[in-house]
Amino acid sequence: MDKQRRKFLKIAGVTALAGLSAPAVIKLTSSPALASSETPGEAAGHAAPAEAHGAEGHGAEQAAHTGVRLGMLIDMRKLYGRPDLMDKATAACHKVHNVPHIENKKNEIKWLWHAPFENVFPEHSSYHESKVTAENDFMVLCNHCDEPPCVRVCPTKATFRDEKTGIVAMDFHRCIGCRFCMMGCPYGARSFNWMDPRPYIKEYNADFPTRMRGVVEKCNFCGERLALGQEPACVEAVKEVGAFVFGDLNDPNSEIRQRLDQDHTIQRKPSLGTKPSVFYIV
């Protein structure tokens, strides 16, 4: 009896020791493999914010995607003191896409709208802001990010980044209305149809569908108009002042790139690393 207990304790002790040291042994033996898989992830994690700070948010400089990447430059200088032009652009956009006009803030649907500086650029100081900044609203729309968080969170791939154009598009057929994308989007660019939108549409565009209750919608950079060789509706609406410049950000000869080279531009929430495709001159 005594002898057996002694034996049992010995075995238990050795087993416990082996069990405790096993993770350490595994870690030691497989360290090269682990290290190699960890390093790029870590590096990317550190690089993203650094890049965003260093390049003042011009994510395009280190864009992961090649090929066409459509973007927009909004020259706010041409829209200061002209809320009528901003409303005109919004009206054109909303008309073309059968966007309902719902007054109620909770239910409203927005593709293109305007908001005060501190709401559009919360990362930029609005302390002692200039008169122009304080008095004017700024045009806001989907940023068609190069790293769109809405696409990452969509469980049905209803929203996706179109590889041919860089547009963050939506397939309303697939949207299940979970609103993850609205949580994911740091710009509030997405609206949810809490109710049937049709009664709130003044007049229908025959070439575009409406949406139904329970889907999310947002700006699509006028993909359907681009296919016909037309400009986005907002660009066309305020053509007279040329406040919107639309084009391929990856093409060094495009008008938008030349304009970006000329002037200092800012983007919305650059530190998030979403790499927006919409630029502002303020």
Next chain:
Amino acid sequence: MYNKRFIIPGLAILVLIVTFPLWFNAFSKASAVPKPELPPGGEKQCVASIPEMRASHMVMLNEWRDAVLRDEDRVAVTVNGKEYRKGLQMACMQCHSNKEKFCDSCHEYASVKPYCWDCHLTPAVLATKKETH
């Protein structure tokens, strides 16, 4: 056989009741094969042959949807020199301008409820708030 006079009529009634759906539909107009209205504009040609459209228009619509939305392939389909833009509203309803007499006639008969019209506009709905420019 005991109770012959109850069993035989009872069996007859049972058979009648069991086969009720068959003979009821045979004599009612529910069994009439629907005749969808041809395009009021008199168009004789579609993007594909009639049997093909009848059997698999839904497949084609899904393919168009995926082409337009997923692959950015919005190039119009050209059949015998006529261009059709890919889209329910942009192609189909241009000729088949009466959804109630064309689409619905078969869909109701077959008891299928496609959700196209939750978002897509029928010519009738479109006419209620027609764009005027």
